[in-house]
Amino acid sequence: MLRMILYNLLQVLVVLLASPLAVGVLNRLKERVQSKHGSSIFQVYRDIWKLFCKDQVLSDQSTWIFRLTPYLVFAAPIVVTLLIPVLTSYPLFFAFMGDMLGAGFILALAGFFAALAAVDSANPYGAMGASRTRMVGFLAEPVFMVVFFTVCFVANSTIPYIVQQTWIHPFANFFDPSHVLIAIAFFMLILAETGKIPVDNPSGHFELAMIDESKSLEFSGAGAALVKWGGCMKFFVLLCVFLNVLIAPWGLAAGKAPAAVVLAIPLVLLKVLGAIMLITAVESSLAKLRLFRITAFLGLALVVAVAAMLARMMHI
């Protein structure tokens, strides 16, 4: 029991420490594809450290929401980490505290407060970014729901530890159309939710075109560091859900010995590297969509998800 709690905390530690690296590697890879030299893969750690060392400026016009939000944005992915399989393929101590739906709600709560804080800061770009994020959010919502429905149908459960096992027992399930289609739909969702290229340009510095970034423009010092770090962790957590829950639980620790769990860390990081390469390929080969084209992109994601559900319902 104590060991399960320790492993759970180890998961949190891995997410905390490895997520800036994942974002750094993604940025570096993208710049290399564009034949630039690119910044170091550890640049995100340096940015976060630099921000922590700086003073925080808070507008006296802003309310408690603005002060609370960085902590919420930082804490939400950590709570989700407790619920999902990052390193082990068997349930850990907090695994049954909440299911995938719960994890989605927790991330949505952080997103909601981030949008409120952006409006609270009275920065016009903040409010614009917040409303755009909400637009992407409500277009993504039906896709999320259909993906969850289908996962429920297939696995008869929404606990991620149980879901991940159904795809490979028996192994023919892996090629089930609903499985593959769900994975595609969820990948499109990750692109939309973390502000990647067909939806948003994460490396753009032009406030008018920003969707995700402009919400955090008003944060400074430690607040900005927490928001940045939280964003990295959200990306990492979503990748973990995608890889470990929806694709397959390969590379996760099956044994309960500490050595197996520690060995799972590099394997999981390797898997994340694979997913990052895929995202790099997508981001480098597509152009950013116009704002009103996003409906078509997420509409396609919805169609893929519903096709997955149809495939499941009709072939029983």
Next chain:
Amino acid sequence: MAHPDISWIAALNQLTAGFFLLCSFGLIAAAQVTGCIRFYVLQSLLLACSAVLLGIRDHSTDLFIAAGIYIAAKVILIPLLLKRTARQEMIARRELSQVIGVPSSLLIALGLTLVAYYIALPLTIHAGGGARTNLPIGLAAVLIAVYTITVRREALPQMLSLLAIENGAFFAGDAIAPAFPLIGELAGTFDVLMIVLVLGVLSTQVHRSLGNTAVGSLSQLGEE
């Protein structure tokens, strides 16, 4: 169905069918002509894959040959012919116009898929696994392609949807009638090649005299 090999092949065939359906959706959603052609080629490739898988399951050499014909005609020859007959401006055209927007079109296509399932599934109760997968998906592909023809305004995407109808029909047909005479298969394919040639030349002429290929504006006879 107890044999493990067969369940594998059935699963792979279902996966192929899923992607086949996605290509139909892609034909609706693609914003450029090159995108449409790419989706069409991919769909034809998946058609060939499905034929091979069904051929392995039924030990039918006919289906292997059919798959070869599909690849030769649809994956290689048709895109080649299109690129030769159609003008470069028509192929390179971006931002195709549609009567109904992409998101609503996708939802309608979803509805059509449901209809196809409701029509086709009762027919396949006593059929084998292949028909249960291929018939609804093939029918859905046919319906979606018909819908695509009606919403697209330009000639080239309409032509590709016309070809996609034929893809859907063959997709369903391979599973229902695996012993379909090869001569019929060949004749159908050559017909399609001719259609591509004729339509390509025709739409190029339309493009030359009108400047675009929006078929809707051809509803009146003009006098020179």
